[in-house]
Amino acid sequence: MSQKDYYEVLEVSREASADELKKAYRKLAFENHPDRNPGNAEAESRFKDAAAAYDVLRDEQKRAHYDRYGHSDNNGGGFGGFSNEDIFSQFGDIFGDLFGFGRRSSGPRATQGDDLRYNLEITFRQAAKGDDIKLTIPRNVTCPLCSGTGAAEGSQREVCGTCGGSGQVYRRQGPFQFATTCHVCSGRGHVIPKPCPKCKGDGSIEESRELTVHIPAGVYDSARLRLRGEGEAGKNGGPSGDLYVVLRVGADKVFDREGQDLLYVADITFPNAALGYRLSIPTLDDNIEFDIPKGTQSGTVFRVQGKGLPYPGEKRMGDMLVEVIVKTPKDLSAEQIELLEAFELFAQKKDAKLSSKLKKEMKKFGKVILGE
Ligand SMILES: [Zn+2]
Ligand SMILES: [Zn+2]
Incomplete structure (x- = not known):
């Protein structure tokens, strides 16, 4: 357990600002990072001490407490117990992006790829019956040549010498200090002296992929289908994002739809409505017949059970609603x-x-x- 003075560990004054603390920590974390000092127990210990110190001093309350009571308080007991994994998960954002590494052994910090959205128009019948649809999707995938590092074979990305890895350069004007994005590395914090010839240093390339999307029967308009891992490639070995296929279901000439019920409008004559009639109506599969009683009024809706659309992922079916409209004849002889x-x-x-x-x-x- 470290009992060193936190300010000494970070090599800052007791009046150091939050920015100065962060900078000091970044510098130490970078210098003593296990990836740069394999097998060096001293560096690892400095690395952990710096994390422990920064964890306390970055928090105003903890810092005030430490300033007053030092290590003597029971709060201090936990600080030495940092594992490297703790440090990476807690401070990964601080040096992961800036130094281009964060996780031990996997090199640069792994980040998940972006999700992709694909709008897919399908017909009413495809939605009703389900279908398998082939899509060609352009997406960025990890460059196979450099495995996503962006560096040519045998070379490595390097910490930007201009900004020291922070991605920002500071400019003083009187008492003020301005931070601007480093123009050498465009704020990335690293430079690639020899970019990979395939991806030009991006670490990813665009690729068209063929995918088969399964449309479940009875799917709704605006439904989102999630295809795990079919989005953009992750960075530095991170997992790929997901692909969301958003469905637009077209209209049908014969049926309307309300939820999983099909709506059908049947025109009948006045005598048929008056006398009763055997009506033949289409369904998604075939024609069915049913009797409407005599004296049926125009606008009456009959429900034919189980002849609608399937509920996605269920055995249940919607119904067919048949609205009977009595047609008034025109152009009489x-x-x-x-x-x-x-x-x-x-x-x-x-x-x-x-x-x-x-x-x-x-x-x-x-x-x-x-x-x-
Ligand atoms: Zn830079
Ligand atoms: Zn490449």
């Missing part, structure tokens, strides 16, 4: 007009002057309508 007028007279139970020909017709028609 003179005879049809006469018949309808006669029918209306009959409906009002008024006898009127009918031609003998029509009377004959009406008798037949009336028998059917009135069931005589």
